[in-house]
Amino acid sequence: MWRSIAARSSFTRSFIRKFCSFQNPSSQVINKPFSSHYLSLQNPRKFHHQNYRFFSQFSSISEFETENHDAISSEEVEAETSEVFSDTHDDNSSLEPENEDNDETQMSHLNLNDQELEGIDDEKFENVRNLIQSSVDGSLESSLNDLDLRLTEEFVMKLLKTPFVNGDTLNRFFKWVLSRNDFQVTTLVLSEFVCAICNDPGLKRNDLYALWDIIKEFGEKESGFLNANILNQLISALSKMGKGKAALEVFEKFEEFGCVPNVDTYYVTIEALCKRSFFDWATPVCQKMVDSGMIPDSDKVGEIISYYCKDYRAQDAFVVYLAAKKKNIHPPQKAVNFLISCLSKVDETVYVAQEMLLDFSDEVRKHSINPFTWVVRGLCRIKDIEVAKKLFAEMIEKGPLPGNAVFNIIINALSKNGDLEDAKDMVNVMKGRGLKPDVYTYSVIISGYAKGGMMEEACKVLAMAKMEHSKLCPATFHSLIRGYCNLGDFDKALNLMTQMKDYGVEPNVDEYNKLIQSLCLKSLDWKTAERLLKEMKSKGLHLPGITRGLISAVKELEQEVKEQEAIGLEEALSKA
Template sequence: MWRSIAAGSRLVARNFGVATEKVHCSQTLSLNISRSLSKPSLYRSSRFLSESPAANPKDESSFSPETDFSSRSFGENEYAQMDPSADAVESNDNLGENYDTQMEKFDFISGEGKEEEAYEIDGDKLENVLSLLQSSVDGYLESSLDSFELDLHEDFVLKVLETPLVLGENLVCFFKWVMKHPEYKVTSSVVDALVKAICSSVGKKDVYALWDLVKEIGGKEKGVLTVEILNELIALFSKLGKGKAAFEVFNKFGDYGCVANQETYYFTIEALSRRKIFDWAWSVCEKMIETGSLPDSEKVGKIISWFCKGGKAKEAHVVYTLAREKKMYPPQSVVAFLISSLCQKDETVKLALDMLDDFSGEGRKYAIKPFSSVIRSLCRMKDVDGAKTLLSKMISEGPPPGNAVFNSVISAYSKAGDMTPAMEMLKLMRSRGLKPDVYTYTVLMSGYANGGQMEEACEILNEAKKNHSRLSPVTYHTLIRGYCKLEEFDNALKLLNEMKDVGVQPNVDEYNKLIQSLCLKALDWRTAEKLLEDMRLKGLHLNGITRALIRAVKELEEDAIENGEALVEA
């Protein structure tokens, strides 16, 4: 029992009398212990002392003068009241076994287990640094910072970087100065704060200086640069229109141990597309496709649009296909633009045709533009039957075709000389309540005129005059050309005069075609000169080649007359 008490006393002295600043605490605890021992129930006091972290109960030198537990503190009357129970003996026996646990308890009481106190920023030094960085300092920034004798804690550096209205150039110089101190460890949060600060005050010079600094950090500190930091740089270069610089950042991902994500690919493609470097942009997009990682639908739509504008509709279709596989649906306007771009080349029209099946419901109802683009392309490729099939599908499933769609098919049939199916399309057009316009009648007349069927062409002209009060010069030009081709110049001249009567002014083309035909086929330079004079009165000017043709025919006739007269005289 005496040994237990002595060991507990020595341990209390050791833990509460080590340092000068702990004297008050140790005295208070010693007083509490002595008070508890003076109470009638010293059984609990004996347990308390036995649970103390006694390092060596036999070490008499562990007593401290500040906490001297003498026989006066533990008088005979007090010890007589102690109950020599098994618990007290057990506590004394287990004193050495529980040493580590007991030491932790007393460390906590004595304050040795406290966490490090929170860092407090020196307001005066912070104000001095900010005043320096917010002003223009030419060449003296580092020396001025050295004179401040700063404690470069991460919180202090972050506070400086997050303060607005600081020149970006000065922030970069400040960070370089900080990196020169070996005791300061650069962290991702600090670099991220620096990048965001530069991004808020965009300047091309600052951005390139920042990128040089980031490359320096990446070369020295492994694992500091993150995907987010590099993405912010790429986005900033994209905003400034620096596609090559953004591409350089993208190519550095592997060197810095970063893996590109959706935002990385998107911002890099955006930066390169803005500079119209579409080959590089596609190389980045190919890597994105390989990973199967796509941004959201809206951004996918922008990527598709960029490639379409860059003449890479086929590549844009690859992105669209992957998006569809992932149940991502770009805006309908983007889909329509992609279809229109695919229709510009014969080799990709089939892809555009297949895409039409992706429209359904309300979307299909208003998709008249992409359907029209495909039909025009099929007609251009002389696949008129395919265009007719698609038109029939539009009638049955939508979107309902309009005049432009019917005109494309009618024009294709007319150019091919297939007037029977062309007239059938005209009838179908009328049956759907659509009124043929002047263009419709003109292409039909052109088809008949090219085939020499001028009678049928004139019937179409009469129908056109009934349904439209004013026709175009092209309509009459089509028939005039047909009559000239058949050398029916009188009918051609009648149509020319008719144009004047109905208020359609002939243009240079009608006169030029008729004059050339008169000179080359009929050798009628007199009628040609009358038409030329008519043109002068109307303020029209005939080209020099046709004028020379009239003179040549006239001189040819005069020479023939002279030669004939000479032969008669001979």
């Protein structure tokens, strides 16, 4: 029996010695991470008196000190401890009954205070959690008051992590917490509350606006209380709900609240505005991001570039691209190609797109035929054929190897510019590289010759096309028919329409219309025109009304001429 009494007495003195050492705790103990304390609470059977963070956190400790240990000094504790050890090692010492009763009293009091100092009352925690998870109709605050809770940072934060709690209930619970005079909200608690609201799958707009009102209260009362992470979460949630203007309002409050925007701040704000097509508001934010040098990662840069390109703001997207390039951040190739495509479509930015091609590595260049094709087309569109030919030569030398599309673009530009011999030379280059000029290639050259009235040269190219392709396209014959009609050689034009059938091409309304108009206006051959009209009807083609009227007008004009000639002849005969 004396051994059990001695053990209890030793445990009591040991606890008192440890507790007295906590009256002046070091900063290292106070700042012990929350996670370790939380883990200790998960297993309440462990020795809570060894958890320094626990004892320095709760107000019950100060009550425990004032009620039981005000009069105990460190010297007295040391003396009592030495007495215990001397008693426990003295086999002949006598133990008085009143000492046993005193020790048992101390142990019962110790157990009572040990329960009082536990971080979270599991029963009360479960009651609160069940309360906020259930549907409460207007009685949440009163129900919480009835529970007689002692709020701590750990208790509140653990409740805020409770799943399946809607935003409205979380807002009401947090407002109730704010109304308590015995608890002061920290930045950590507020951050957890914001996270809980913003991650609610069923979040409603009003819940988000109520959260913003709460955040504004903290920001306006104490500068620096909020941080970028809290406001970023709110901006991101507003972005998901399509509230770009509200997201911009939060962004503009950073300076007033004493917060410094970080790289995520700029991105989520730009994303929120671009999703709603508020590009006029997004551009100043984007400019601030560039000026600050806080460029997001490559994927996010690619998203920003894509947003701007979709709204035909390639120049603004290029500014973001340059800023990322200075930071050695390389956007996804898909976004870069999209930017080059948009820049190539605007005459003023074609050369900018050409400069971007210089940033391609050798490996990327080999698989980037589309960006190079877009730039070549842009250069030819602005009639800078010489630069286009230089880029074309670089493609042959370094890659990507040009295909039929690039050759056709160059040939078309040369033909429109009147450089038909150069165009034919380009066809020979195609053949030399193992490429087969397609029907479009020949059609482009034929069109160039026909527009210049060089029908013999055009027919030679047609002969080349017939040799390599068994089936031609309507455009091939259309250019020749127009050329012959312009020259008034209608027999050859009619002959070409007959040849079209042999190469799998049926004349369309354009061919018939052009030929009929030329026959009526230039040769007054309404009979051939009428025959072609009947042929069209048999094929189910419909001639425009103005052309049909032209056939009738020419026919009537010829009849009037014949009648006048007959009348004139009769008058001449009568006079004779």
